Amino acid sequence: MKKSVLNIVSILFVSFLTACNVNDSYYEDYTPPSPPTGIQVINGDERVDISWNHNRESDVAGYNVYYSYSYNGRYTLIGSTANNYFIDFGANNGEKYYYAVAAYDYNGNESDLSYDVVYAVPRPEGFNQTIFDYRRFPNNAGYSFSNYSVVRYDDQNSDVFFENYQGTYYLVVWDDTDIQDLGYTNDIYDIPYAPSSGWSPSKDVIAKVGHTYVIWTWNNHYAKIRVKNITPDRIVFDWAYQLVEGEPMLKPSLKGGIRKPIDKSTLERE
Template structure:
C-alpha cells in the first residue's frame, strides 16, 4: 500500500493596507497525488495609500515569495478602474461612490493557478478631506475638514472644521470652528467659534488679523405702551447663545437711548413729550459687539393722566361719600352734577354696585358706560379701553375685577376693586383726561 504523506505548511504573509491573502493552492503531481515536497510560495498584496476617498487613486503592488519564473497575473475588481491588469504593480482609481470594493489578484505559474489574494478597499464619503504639509499652497472651494502644517497658505471659501499648526496663513470666508497653534495668522471675515492656543513656553504668539461672528438675528417688538412722558417697550428675546443684551436707538436723533446694555426684554424710555411723534428701534447685541438689524417702531408720546386710590366710607345713595369725580379725583355726593360713578350697597341681596348715576334719576345712557373686564391680576393688566358689544349703566362690584368706563365727554377711566367690607369700597383708579385717548396705564414711577 502506497503511503501518502500530506504536509500543509502555513505561510507567514505580510499584508499591508486592507489586504487579505486568499487560499494557498498546492500543485499536484501528474497522478493527482500531492508531492511530499513542501510548497513555500506566497502572495503579498498591498495598497498605498490605503485610506481612500471618491475618485482617489492608489498603487496596488503584488510581491511573490519563492515564485520566480513563468508567472502571469490577472487583476479583478468589483468597482473602479485599472490602468492595466497584467503587471505586479498597477494603479486603481476609486469610483465616485462610497462603499467597500474587492480587488483580487490571481497568480498563475505555467498557466496553472498558483493562488489568489484579495484586498478590500473602503471608499469614504468625505472626498474633501485634505492633508497638506511642507510649504504647500492650497486653494479649495468646499470641503469639510483640513489639516495643514508647516508654512502653508490656504484659501478656503466654505468649510466646517480646520486644524492649523506651524506658521500657517489662512484666508477664509465662512466656517464653523478653528483651532490654531504656533505662530499662525488667520483672516476670518465670518465664523462662529475660534479657539486660539498660545504656546507660552516657546514664546509663540498667535495673531488674528480680522474676524467677526455673524450678527444676531433681528428681534421682534412685542408691544409699546404710552405712559406719561415715557414709553414702555417690550420685545421677544433672541435665544442665540452669544447674545448678551439689547440696545435702543432714537432714530430721529441717531443716538443710543440706554447708557449700559439692556439685559432684559423690556425698557422704559423717559423724556418723552406727550403728544409728540417718536421713532425708535431696538437691536440685539452679541459677545463680539455686533448688532442685529433694527426693529423699528413709531409712536406718539403718552398723554397726561391722573391716578390714585380711594375709599368710599358710606356707600349709599343718601351719603355724601358714595360718588366719585374722575376729573378732580375726589369723592362727591351721588346727586352732584360732577359725579361720574356712584357706589351702592344693597343689603337685602348683599350686593355692591357701580352705577353711572343715582337710580332715582332713572337710566341715562348719556352718562358713563361701564364694562366689567372680569378678574385681573393687578391694575396694569388692562391698559387700553377696548370697546365690546355690551355695556351697562351699572355693574356688580367684585374684589379683583377691573372696570373700564367711558365718560360722556369721550374720556376714559378704569377702576379695580381692592376691598369690600360693610359700607366700605376701596379701589384703584386711573383717568385719561385727553378726549379720545384710550390709554389707561397707571403711571410707572
C-alpha cells in the same frame, strides 16, 4: 543630535500655532446681530416698561432702545442695556410713543430695528382709592378721573359713584357715561383696551372684589377701575385714566406688522 532636531521641530510647530492665534485675534466681524423680537410695552404713570426676547447670537453685548412720535418717524436713542428689559422714565402722560429695539455685538455691529410695531400712551393711575356709599356719605361717594379726586356723587365732574342698595353693592354712572364689567382680573393692568360695545343699559353694575370695570366718561375719555375691597359703607379700588380723548388704549399695544428698514444715519443718539 536627534534630540536637538526634535527640539527645533517642536519650537517651529509652537511658533506656527502662535502665529495662527495672532492672526485670528485680528479677525474683523462685520456681521450685525438679528433684530430683537417679541417687543412688548406696558403703560404706567409717566413711564413705559419695555421688554423683548433675548437674541440667540452668542456675541450679543447689549441692546439699544429707541422711540419715535410716529411709526415712520425719526427714532431717537433713549438708552442701552445688557438685559432684555428697559424702563422709559422720561415718558409723558398723554403722549403716544412708538418703540423699537436694536441688538449690538462686541464689535459694535448694530442690528436693524425690531420689526414688531408697538406703541404706548402713558396715563395716570392710582391705587387704594376709597369712595363711600352715596346714601350715607354723599359728599365722598363719587370719583372724578379728570381731577384725580373724590367728589360729591352728583358733582358735575363725578364719573362714577358707589351705592349699597339693600346689601347689594353697585358702581353707578350718570346718563352721559357708560360702564361695563370685564370680569375678574389679577391686577389693574390686565385689561388692555376699552371695549367698543356691551355697555350696561342700566348705567350700573354689581361691584365685585377682583373685577375690573371700564368707564367711558361723559367727555369721551376711557378709564378702568379694579375693585380691591368692599364693605357696607365703602369701596376700595385701583384706577387708570387715559388722558387722550377717544383713545381706547388702557395698557400696551402690540400690533402685528413689519417695520421697513430705517437708515441708521437718520437716527438721533443722545
